[in-house]
Amino acid sequence: MSTSLLPGEKPDRLEEACAVFGVYAPGEDVARLTCFGLQALQHRGQESAGIAVGDGETVMAYKDLGLVTQVFNEGSLSALKGNLAIGHCRYSTAGGGGWEGAQPHISAIDNVLIALAHNGTLVNTGEVRENQSLMETLEHLRSNTDSEVAAKLIGAETRRTHHLRDGIRAMMNELVGAYAMVLASPDSLYAFRDPNGIRPLCIGTLPGGGWVVSSETCGLDIVGAAYLRDVEPGEIVRFSEEGMSSMQGVPAGRRASCIFEYVYFARPDSVIDGxxxxxxxxxxxxxxxxxxxxxxxxxxxxxxxxxxxxxxxxxxxxxxxxxxxxxxxxxxxxxxxxxxxxxxxxxxxxxxxxxxxxxxxxxxxxxxxxxxxxxxxxxxxxxxxxxxxxxxxxxxxxxxxxxxxxxxxxxxxxxxxxxxxxxxxxxxxxxxxxxxxxxxxxxxxxxxxxHPGFCDACFTGDYITEIPEELQDKGFFPENRGRRSIAAADNQ
CATH class of the missing domain: 3.40.50.2020 (Rossmann fold)
Known part of the structure; x- marks a missing residue:
């Protein structure tokens, strides 16, 4: 947790970039459960908070700047009724701060609304934005966030096949970087993770039935959920009235869990990768x-x-x-x-x-x-x-x-x-x-x-993916540009 900062000033420590939480539990107060989950995960981001619910017909959301307890009260929670919910608290990185960056991000696929929440950063969204043929298939992008690009890619393929899992899989094939995401449609909750498993994401079960997805196990504990397993790298998990189902969205790559989770980011009462x-x-x-x-x-x-x-x-x-x-x-x-x-x-x-x-x-x-x-x-x-x-x-x-x-x-x-x-x-x-x-x-x-493998690039410079030059320019000494931008195969 950092002290007060002037605009544009960075804290003198590494800071996390968000938490995600999701609940599928018809008959439960899913918004309230999500609010409690976000409070347990508040250490991962304190700039904004938001919750979206699916009620079988549509998706509704409420989000604002501030801590979870500043954004939500009895009135806002009571208005969010549904069978499933996702939540997000943010520490801004890609796309900057402000209300536009608050999540969940709401997007329309024809007449159907979806909500997407994302922990991590994608490294090739700049290339996607510059790809004219791809951009012609997407709707106008209104913000500079990774999450909007991901949501638009999901929507483009879903319109063609009419299956959200196809849209998610298409997005996973297109985008590169770190992502642990939860997505709410009117009737289903989805959870998916990048092929290297850089950011954490776990699944739990509620005592009365239903499922919970959380960035850390401390989010499961606060709502009384029992840890079931992690979302595997490259996996798409769906929760609906048909139960929990899974498919491999993209092949799993070299395992690269962020090792800094154990140093500072995660709460000490969490369990990561066992x-x-x-x-x-x-x-x-x-x-x-x-x-x-x-x-x-x-x-x-x-x-x-x-x-x-x-x-x-x-x-x-x-x-x-x-x-x-x-x-x-x-x-x-x-x-x-x-x-x-x-x-x-x-x-x-x-x-x-x-x-x-x-x-x-x-x-x-x-x-x-x-x-x-x-x-x-x-x-x-x-x-x-x-x-x-x-x-x-x-x-x-x-x-x-x-x-x-x-x-x-x-x-x-x-x-x-x-x-x-x-x-x-x-x-x-x-x-x-x-x-x-x-x-x-x-x-x-x-x-x-x-452990099957960590990402320790902040110590070694050995990145798990290629880093585009425009990002390298922002992070490296000019004379070092490209020196450590090596593909996963070269890291073996």
Whole structure:
């Protein structure tokens, strides 16, 4: 969760790019269930929220800017009656922010309305927009979002065959990148995922019958749904009065689950690809204690994602763990801008040290990542002002050196500190007594040694798909353009 930002300013950490949720449960209050699901997934996006319902005849939607609890109330939820629902909360990446980017996206296929919600980013929508023959088959595009392009592609093929699954399959064959999507028609709920499985998507069952689809298992838990399985890469799953059915929309490719889900994006109580996020984070900390030991008095975790690995580091090292940093849990994304003086030390808006705990102590401070380094610099200075005699910074992810094009809001490469400095130079800039990152091998093993495959391009530059040049220009140093834009077959 980030502090208040000026327009166009990026936070000094990686940010997620949305959550999706879906329910098929005739007889249940599907809009309310979806609202609860979105609240559980609020950490994945705080810019806008929306819910669409299908009632057998049409699709209705309500969406607006703000947190889930700001957008929905008893009145708006009571107006959304139906047998199925999808929901979305957004952190804007592709297409920018504002109301036009709020989802679910509503589209018409002749006289039938559909609603689409998307987590991830597509890398070739620019090529689709420039394809004149393809664009002639699509309706006029009213926004600059990936989701509208996807919805129009689905509609074009559905008009020809009169089967939504054909439209979804045609879209999956045309678009490249990361997507975990849910789609609502008047009578059916669909869930589908890119062939590499980059963004997570799981299925659960409700006790009274019905199904739930969620970006994370914590979304299932809040509505009392039992985890059934994940949506497989390239799979299309349909939920309707006929039950749950599945087809392979496109062949599954090289498995590439986003490894950063385990570091920061996912809630610690979620399970992704069979691995507890909480346990993975503890193991990361224990691994880091073995790889980068330090003589110190106390171990602190930077709330919230740094706390489980700090506990793991403490257990493995024998150094006591303490709660030495208090988090203000009510700042989040605010429309109230701080003063310039406050912005210069923005970390104080959300974190505050406990001098009575840390004064005179040698600290090991565990954090999830370093992006630009400014937040880490402010954190170290703040801990020294609170009386810490030494501050040793340990990071439970490898150095972030490459931008993400699959739905994570990273800065351009010239703004990523690890792409421009050595570890020693970063340590000097941040002002720590020492700095160490977990190794990539140790990181992978800590998450899940037998995992079928991760996307770790933000650390390695090895992208799972080709990255179009117009996107490369936005993310790379000019001299590096194309250097790491390699196809999946070349990554083997």
């Amino acid at each position: 691995q507890s996020v909480y346990q993975a984070r503890r193991t990361m900390g224990a691994t880091l204690a073995e790889e980068a030991p330090v003589d110190a008095d106390l171990v602190l975790g930077v709330p919230d994602s740094g706390v489980p690995p700090a506990m793991g580091f403490a257990a493995a090292s024998g150094i006591p763990y303490v709660d030495g940093i208090v988090k203000n849990r009510y700042v989040g994304r605010s429309f109230i801008q701080p003063t310039q003086a406050m912005r210069q030390n923005a970390v104080r808006i959300k974190l505050n040290p406990l001098p009575s705990v840390i004064a005179g102590k040698r600290l090991v401070v565990i954090d999830d990542s370093i992006v630009r380094g400014n937040t880490s610099k402010q954190l170290v200075a703040m801990l020294r002002q609170a009386g810490a005699s030494e501050v040793h910074l340990r990071i439970v992810s490898p150095e972030v050196k490459w931008p993400c094009f699959y739905g994570i809001d990273t800065d351009t490469q010239d703004q990523l500190i690890a792409a421009n400095m050595t570890v020693d130079e970063m340590c000097d800039f941040i002002g720590a007594d020492s700095l160490a990152f977990i190794s990539l091998e140790g990181f992978r093993n800590a998450v899940k040694p037998d």
